[in-house]
Each structure stands twice: as structure tokens, then as C-alpha cells.
Amino acid sequence: MDIVRCSLQLLSLLFFFISSLCVSGTESRLPKLGAVRKNIRPGLQFASDNSVSSDLVTFYYTQTLDHFNYKPESYTTFQQRYVINFKYWGGARASAPIFVHFGAEEDLDYDIRGVRFLVDNAPRFKALLLYIEHRYYGKSKPYGSSEKVYKNASSLGYFNSAQAIADYAAVIIHVKKKYSASNSPVIVCGGSYGGMLAAWFRLKYPHVALGALASSAPILYFDDIAPRQGYYSIVTKDFKEASETCYQTIRRSWAEIDKVASKPNGLSILSKKFKTCKPLKKTFELKDYLDSIYAEAAQYNDPPEYPVSVVCGGIDGAPSRTDILGRIFAGVIAYKGNDSCYDMDEYKYPDETYLGYRWQTCSELVMPIGHERDSMFQPEPFNLADFVKGCKRLYGILPKPHWITTYYGGHDIKLILHRFASNIIFSNGLRDPYSSGGVLENISDSLIALSTVNGSHCLDIQAAKPSDPYWLVQQRKTEVQIIEGWISKYYTDLLEYKDKNGAR
């Protein structure tokens, strides 16, 4: 099974800052990665991708650092990586399509391996495949090495979504010119944060992309359009639906952890009980680790394994006399495998995804996700003031929590876009906690919401497998049909346009 290549890193980051404030002994949230990158369960490994890589050609584009400024320093350039698979392309003469994958908060290599929807369907469309790496990730770093890049707000300032999609526009225009493909329709695609970029790109650059497939893109999780409890209420629902007893066990476990911790040597008891690699210093470390496991299992609750059921299988399947924390640990073992010890820091390793996305949430991507009431977690509401303080402390700058809706919109989206824009698929799996910030209702005939009741985060853009359930097969089929519809309408328009204006 391919590893899920589509993730939003923010869960961890939203709480990072609060922890960095950590005052007066109160427990504070520590970083917690929603990513699966470093959390590969046995069996969840990268597919051997020799079959893919031989078709790929890597290029670098000399990209402008700042598209929106004309200071001399804004003219600084960096090398942006893009990768092309020519294998299936019908060519410029046939105006064959170009499928573009938008890199997100990770090295492009991950996307190429993980997001297989485009490759799976390229032969059918005779499409050129173009993958573009997101600025400040992978091999597309303006200031060279990671440490230097992620150091401070002055070098990070150019690291934002508006600059990133302007990069994508420049690269696509460049590639179309390079291969004389001015008439080839461009379909852009991305998942999670990359899905937001894809949707926003179609809205901002309709002259560059004919349509967008935005998979699991929580474009409404900003500025309190979506409810703050959305994310964790779906995590909770996923567990409750998988098993009521499992849900109850988790719900009760937090107080149980506190109870044990309050005993003499309580942290030491917990450390032993959960086989932590290092002795716990705070209960928060353990709670945060468990929180990350549950969130990740829910977010990537993919068939055929269904990780939530795996965790609950461990919890519910423990011998009948097992106490609550013993069951919780059995859930950890079921999910993580039987290890000699468990690393509580696993979800907060400061790699470039972690560091990069932390910056992005601290500048513009402020998603107010909190543990509110009515979840299986201890209440811990999102606190914007604390978040802002944390960012200020980390980078010396203030987040702009209203910028995303100022630039891209989001409020009253159906009212606004019902008679504006076209050709976007918003695909979601309703078991994905991020679907709470997704577009789940059709906006118009060609701004389509495509949800699956049992789907998870970015499931549709992963590789098709023989074991895929019927509803997933259908979802992908519908996506292909919709995109075919856009393209065939475009070809008709193109012919008419050429007839009127002379061939180009």
C-alpha cells in the first residue's frame, strides 16, 4: 500500500506556540504532527517506485522570489524543481491535456510517489504530467539549506500561498511555451493544503488552469467559517462509529492518566505502562502522543485496514480484566506494532515539513482548530490570543488570521460563487476530520462537491487498488467523467474560437 501522501501539518503546530508560552505550571499542548510521514506502521511503506521514476524528467525553473514587489531584492531568483512525465502525452498538436500536481508542504518526491490519481488516469486522457514543488520545500529553497531558510521571518517572508500559486502560474506558462502547448487544457490537482492551492488557483488564474481537483481541501477552516470543534468532533465520531466501547474507553482515559500522574511516582508509572523511550516529564507528552495517534488514524482511516478499527480492535480486544490505560496501550500496540519502546516525540520531529508548515500557520494559514466540548478529548479550546503570542515569540511577527478570507474568500461561498467561477471539484471523505472545513455542497453546476460517507483524507487521489471499495471506485470514476466534461467542452469552445479568430 502506498503511504498517504496528503496531509495537513497544522494540528501539531496550532499548539506549539501555546506550549512555548507554557506559564505557571499549567499543562500546555506540545507539537503534534498530523502527518504520517514519520509514522509508518508496518505494512504502510512506500511502494517501490522504479516503475514510476524511469518515466520522469526533472527540471529547474528560475523562479522570482517576490512576484508582488519590484524592490531590487524581490528580483532575487531561486531554482524551483518541476518534474515531467511525457510518457502518456498526446502532444501539443493534438492539444492533449496537461495534468499538474501542486506540491504542498513536503518534498516533491513524496507527492510523485503518493499521489497516483493523475498517473492512473493519464493514459485515458493522453495527458502530460507535471509536478511542481512548493517553494521552500524539498529542492526548491530560495536560500539554500533548511536551517538558513527556516531561521527567521526575513527569509521566510516570501513563503506564502499567494507567492506559491504565482510560482505555479509562471511554471505552467513556461512549460506550455516550451512545448508549444498553448492550446492544451491544464487541469490542476492537489490534496489537503495542496488541494486548497488547486481550488484557489482556478479561482485566481482561470487563464492558466481550465479546472481543478481539490481533494480534501479545508478552504473553509479559516476565520471561523467552519466551527472550531469540527476537526475533533469528526475524530470523535469516527471512533464512536467504529466502537462505542472504544470511544468510551478513550473518553475516560484522560482523567485516568491524570489520576495515575497525581500518585507518588505517577509519571514513572505511566512511563512504564506505556513503555515510553524516555521517562515522561509531563502527562501532556503522553496525552499529546495519544491525541496524535487518534487524529492520524481518523484522518487516514483508509480501506482496507481502517486504522480507527485497528486502534479500537486493540482497545476493545484486550483481555477482559485489562484496565483503561492498559486498553489504551493495547490500542497503541495495535496501531504502532509491538515495539521495545514508544517515542513520545515521534510526531514532533522538526523536519522541513514541520518547520515549514509551522511558519505557514504562523503567518497566514491560521486554522482555529480546538478541542472544544462534546469530543472524546479533554476540552482545550483554540485560543487565538495565545496562538498569536506564540507566533510573535517564535518569529517576531503576527499571524494575519483574516488574510486567507480577504484574498481567497470563503464566507458565504455558495452565495458568492454560485454565479461566478467554474470547474472545481471539491472532493472529501466525510470520515476525514478536515472535511469539516471542506466544501460539502455543490455551489453550481460546475463547482462540484463530491463526498464519500466512508472516505478519508485525500483517499481519492491515491493509487487505485484492486481492494478499493465500490464507493471509492465510483468517486474516482465521477471525477474522471467531470474532468472529461470540462475538457470536451473546452475543445468545442476552442474550435469555435479558432474558427472565429483564425488558427493560432
Place this chain on the structure above:
Amino acid sequence: MDIVRCSLQLLSLLFFFISSLCVSGTESRLPKLGAVRKNIRPGLQFASDNSVSSDLVTFYYTQTLDHFNYKPESYTTFQQRYVINFKYWGGARASAPIFVHFGAEEDLDYDIRGVRFLVDNAPRFKALLLYIEHRYYGKSKPYGSSEKVYKNASSLGYFNSAQAIADYAAVIIHVKKKYSASNSPVIVCGGSYGGMLAAWFRLKYPHVALGALASSAPILYFDDIAPRQGYYSIVTKDFKEASETCYQTIRRSWAEIDKVASKPNGLSILSKKFKTCKPLKKTFELKDYLDSIYAEAAQYNDPPEYPVSVVCGGIDGAPSRTDILGRIFAGVIAYKGNDSCYDMDEYKYPDETYLGYRWQTCSELVMPIGHERDSMFQPEPFNLADFVKGCKRLYGILPKPHWITTYYGGHDIKLILHRFASNIIFSNGLRDPYSSGGVLENISDSLIALSTVNGSHCLDIQAAKPSDPYWLVQQRKTEVQIIEGWISKYYTDLLEYKDKNGAR
């Protein structure tokens, strides 16, 4: 008669740089202002605007200097002026509309006095009137005084259209919030460069503006979408249509100037003949002055005077034995009035409009307007390489001639926008030289081209007058009807949306 408040400054600027290169004795273009600001003919004065100003309230918004960067210095703010006329507003409760005028390359006071279409129609719509000044003009200068602002590329870097329309979004959102007018539909309006901003704004910020009236907006005069000779071929056509003999006289006059200049004391003869305030140093000064007069007369060829006819009246009406240059001078007198001397520098006074718009053309607004063949002018094609060199020399930075089409599009506009976007009126007068870069054909049912055969630059958004010809009255009427259609459709949508989602 109100002065025309709608202009594009670039004519002068396109040639400035070439002049600053001025090599090997060849005649080079000098600055030449297309504006009428400092070229007020007798009778062409500002209307006394006491009636207007008493209804206006001035505010300042603390605006972000750089919307697309998160460097500490990007958080610098400046005070942006906006002016509101509350007199006609039906109020937030009635969701009464907000009409927004986008300031362009001038002090906002000029716009408020000159662009009267919104005021004329505000009572009918019960609209709030909001005028927003463009950054770096008037009282909205990030770095204080003009000299300081216009000094170099480092302080000018933030001075561009993407930042400007982001400003407008921020101000409109702020005003709507301030007056609890979240449901009030916003119609944005602008002329010439301001018209481009209005059209681009609807494309980029549909969640902020319901529709746009883009008057005389040459959004296709970039990246060689429109032909380079477009502007001057229309100037030529205007004169030819007004009078074939006048056109012939002008066409022959350039060689005549050269002939006289080649005589001993030739420049002195010309200086006397044209009553120049200072002795001519080059024939180019005279040619450039005349060029500016013809361009301006054509661009603002407004009824009831029709300045082209005024110029030609002078040229054709001179006593029958008058020689070519005598006729040309008679045209100058007819247009400018009988003065003691004529200031050849009149069109190149370095005021803030001149300096500001020069920067804008040198950074992003690169319009390749040239004197190509088949005009009544001496051929002098637009030379991008020279233009680029001139900008480099002036500011130390290179223009980005492809950026406008990268960010806003423009190529194949009908193909691209036919099934995307809505609610823009592109109004043009076909006698306006800039109409050669305008949208002159409907793109879809709600992306409407509204041209008048006899119209001039931004004529439709000036004040209605009893002397207005029928076609102009009709053009404005149609504009009003179209905007009414957008708004009434919006109210229907809003009701339906509220019914479904609960009142806000």
C-alpha cells in the same frame, strides 16, 4: 464642463526612457503626458464642487504596506485615504448597495470631482458612495512626501496593481464591517487605469465585489495582445474622420518641421513660428508637444466641443494662403487659446501623477504603444529593449512585461472567461485611442462590452449633462440597467441563501 478625470499617463512615459538613453544625436521621444490635468483649455475648468464636498466624509485606514510578504518590514503600515458620501444610502438593514470608485494615478480629489456617474446614479440605487485613493498618490503615500516616495525602487517596490487591489479589498471589507453592511452588494467602478483595476478586482475578489464597471480599460494592451499601432492608428482615424485635409496637413507637417529645422537658424525660425516660451533646442520638443496635443484631443474628444474638430477647425480654417506650419500653429491656437507663448514642457511636468505612473509603467504596466506605419505621425516603433534599458537606468530594476498577463490574463480572453466569471461591463468609446486595447466584444451574458462609435475616453463615467448626445445617454442608461440586473439577481440569491442558512 467638468474636466475629464480619467486618463492614462503612459504615452509620455513610454518614451521617456528612450530619451534618457539619447545616443548619437538621433532624435528621441521626450515625455509627453496624455493627461489633461495641466492642460486645461479655457472653458475646461473644474466644476465648482461645493455641492459635492459638503456630503463627503474623509477617513483614513491603516493599510498594510505589503500584503504578500511576512517580513517584519512588510507589516509597516500607511494611512490610506477613503471618502464616503452617506447622503443617498438606504442603509445596511435594507442591504442597500455600496458603489466604490477606485482611485487611479492621481490624487483622489480629482476623481471625486470628475467621476460623477456614481453620484448621478446613487439616489436611484440608494447607494453608499465610497472613494478609495490609490496607494502612493494623493494623501495615501507610504513614505510621506513625494520626493521621498518616488526616489528609488526600494521605496517604490510596493507600488503596483496587485498590492493596490488588495488594499481596496481590505478597505471595502473594513467599511462593510464598520457599517454592519455585510449583505450590501458592492459595485466597483473605475476609468482608464482605474477601470483595469475595477475589472481585475471583480476577477480576483468576487467575494468582495458583485460587479464592476470598467470604463475605457485597455486590459488587452499588454504583452502584444492588442496591436502596437492601435493607439496612434485611432488618433489618426479620428483626425481623418473629422477632416481629410486636416489629417493631410498634419501628416505632412513633420517633414516640413524637419525641412525648416535644417535651414540656418531653423530652430529659431520654428521657435518664433510656434511662439515657444523658450527657444527650441531640438525639433523633437516641438514634435512631441504637437503629438501630445493630437493624442489628447483624440483621447478626450468629448461632446459638445469635440476637441479634434476644434484643432482641425483651426488648421482648416486658416486663411487660404497659410502654409503647412502656419496651419498647424492655427490648430494649436484653436485648441490652446491665443496665448503670449506656448510651453513645450507643458505635458511633461514631473508631478506625482507623472512620476508615479512612470514607475508603474517601468515595473509592470508595460504597454507597447508605438508610432508604427500607417499613421499621420512619423514612424517610431515601440522598442522593448530600449524601454527596458531606460527603466534600468532610471530605477535600477527591469520591467516585467509579461507579469500583467500572468497575473490577470488577457490572451484569448473570450475563450478563457466565456465559462468563468460574471458581472463586468467593459465600456469604451471607439474614438478613444485606448479602445484599441479594450474589450470590445461580449465575452458572455454577463461580461458585457458596451461601446459607442463616437465616444471618447471615460466619457460614460463623467457627469450627465443636458447637452449629452443620445448615444451617450443610452450608454449610461444601459449601464444602469445592467447593474440593476446584477443587484436584483443578487437580492433574490440572498433571500434564498438566507432562507436556507438562517438569517445573518
